[in-house]
Amino acid sequence: MKSLALCSALCLSLVSASAQQAPTPQQLLDAAHKATDLASAGAYTLQATLVVNPGNPKSERRGTLMIVRDHDRARLTLESDGRTEERVVLGTKQFFAPGQGTLSTMGLKEFDYSWDPGRRPRFETNQKPSFGKVGKQKIQGRDAWCFDRKLAQFKTKLCFDAATSVLLREGSSEKNRKEYSGYASFGTRLYPQKVQIFRENLAPFELDQISITTAQSNDDVFKVSEKAIEVDDCDHKEPPKPIHTPEPEFPKDGRNAKEQSLVLLYALVDTEGKVAGLQTISTDSYGFSQNALNMVKTWRFKPATCNGRPVMMEMNIEVNFKLF
Numbered sequence: 001m002k003s004l005a006l007c008s009a010l011c012l013s014l015v016s017a018s019a020q021q022a023p024t025p026q027q028l029l030d031a032a033h034k035a036t037d038l039a040s041a042g043a044y045t046l047q048a049t050l051v052v053n054p055g056n057p058k059s060e061r062r063g064t065l066m067i068v069r070d071h072d073r074a075r076l077t078l079e080s081d082g083r084t085e086e087r088v089v090l091g092t093k094q095f096f097a098p099g100q101g102t103l104s105t106m107g108l109k110e111f112d113y114s115w116d117p118g119r120r121p122r123f124e125t126n127q128k129p130s131f132g133k134v135g136k137q138k139i140q141g142r143d144a145w146c147f148d149r150k151l152a153q154f155k156t157k158l159c160f161d162a163a164t165s166v167l168l169r170e171g172s173s174e175k176n177r178k179e180y181s182g183y184a185s186f187g188t189r190l191y192p193q194k195v196q197i198f199r200e201n202l203a204p205f206e207l208d209q210i211s212i213t214t215a216q217s218n219d220d221v222f223k224v225s226e227k228a229i230e231v232d233d234c235d236h237k238e239p240p241k242p243i244h245t246p247e248p249e250f251p252k253d254g255r256n257a258k259e260q261s262l263v264l265l266y267a268l269v270d271t272e273g274k275v276a277g278l279q280t281i282s283t284d285s286y287g288f289s290q291n292a293l294n295m296v297k298t299w300r301f302k303p304a305t306c307n308g309r310p311v312m313m314e315m316n317i318e319v320n321f322k323l324f
Contacts, residue, residue, distance in 0.1 A: 025131035025147045028158075031165035033118030035190050038212075043070035044186065045215040046112050048207040050080055054196075065207060067112050070217045078103055088224050092123075095228035101266035101279050104314045107197070111207065115167045115180050115192055117149075117158055124235040127151055139168045140181060166190055175200040186212040201262050202281065229268070229277075231314060234306035240269045240313055241302040248295035250321055251287030258323060261288035265296055265317040271310040273301040281316070292319040 023031075038044065050063040063080030074089040080102070087096040087103050094109075103109055113119055132148030139146070139159045146159040146169075159169040164183070171177025175198060182193035196206040254261065261284055268277035275297055280289040296317060304313035 022134040022136070023145060025134060025149070025158075028134070028145055028147070028160050028165070029118035031118075032160055032167055033116055035165045036116045036167070037119065038069075038112060038116070038186070038189055038191070039071070039119065041187060041189055043068075043215040043217040044212050045069075046191075046210065046212050048210040050078070050205065051208055052080075052205040053203050054206050054208075059203070065108065065111070068215055068221050069112060070215070070222075073222045075221055076103055076109065078108065086225075088222055088228070090222060090224070092233045094231045094233070095224045096231075097225065097227055098229055098268075098277055099279065101268070101277065101314065105264075105266045105279075105281050105316060106205070111195075112191075112212075114178065114195070117167060117170065123233060123237065126236060136162070140179070142168065144168055164190070166192075171198070173200075174198075201264060229312070231268075232306055232311045234311075236307070237311075237313075238305045240273065240304045240315060242299065243273065243302055244298075244300040246295060246298065248291040248319060248321075250323075251291050254284075254286035254288055254321065255323070257286060259286050259288075260323055261286070261321045263289050263292040263319040263321070265292060265319065267296065267315050267317050268312065269301050269303060269315060270312050271303050273303045275299055275301075276312070288319075288321050292321075295319075 046065075046067040046069070048065045050065050052061040053059040061081060063078065066077045068075045072089070072091045076087045076089070078085045085096070085100040085102050087094060087100070087109065129149050129151045132150070134145050134147045137144050137146045137159060143162040144159040145162050146157055149156050149158055154172070156170055156172055158167065160166065161168055166183050167180050169177060169179050177198050179196040180192040180194075183190045184193050191210065191212055193210045194206060194208050195210070196204070198204045262282070263284075264281035266279040266281060267275050270276040278293060278297055280293055283289055296319065303310040305311060
């Protein structure tokens, strides 16, 4: 594995820390894409150690993530808490077993592309981003160029190493952000050896000891299980729209203890707008999660569509229990 210093050929003078004039947001995105684009790298295998609640001896949990990718085909395998979850990607289609939504809820379905914000989206949308002014900051002790990227009502700050073009941080706030560090090389491309992920109302986690090696393309690797669910994707996809979403009952134990809760759920909405699969992401001892599960199972939606055709879609649902 080559050190980052050996990859100076990928570093563009336009993002030099000593430059008198700040680069444009598009120049930063293009430079990061050139340095980290894995799409043209051929078949490869990514392996990483998953650590939930890192540094907390009472609640730290460990697992492994493996991604085998060959252009538009991929197999993702997550082993954690004694369970194995697998997902196969074949072009615009994804296949996974019922009840397996952890890869989706943790935002790991395209983890190996996450540090390449200049990558062209797989699917076109009607929304075009706008960019804020580029400014210089210190990130992880390094000079960095940072700017805001706005899409509809959502704003994300991106920060790039001023010397090497790579992404160091992205996020909407301190509570919702990703940190990328320890970049190494895979051929002529760079990738981080550690990614820390912070999401509000969820336990922090990180992917550490990340390594990428060349893989042999083998059709058997991307074989789909007969029991797998198929989820399709496309340009200009419309998400499910709620039709009937009654609120769950506030649990008695929680009310007596004067507790409140935000329950996070993973849902699979089928082509008829019914909740075909449901998992809780957060747990509690007062019954909030169970009450949310029981009620959300009854929710109905106008189904998601691809080019007007109803399709199955994954989504995260928040149920907020508040005392008034």
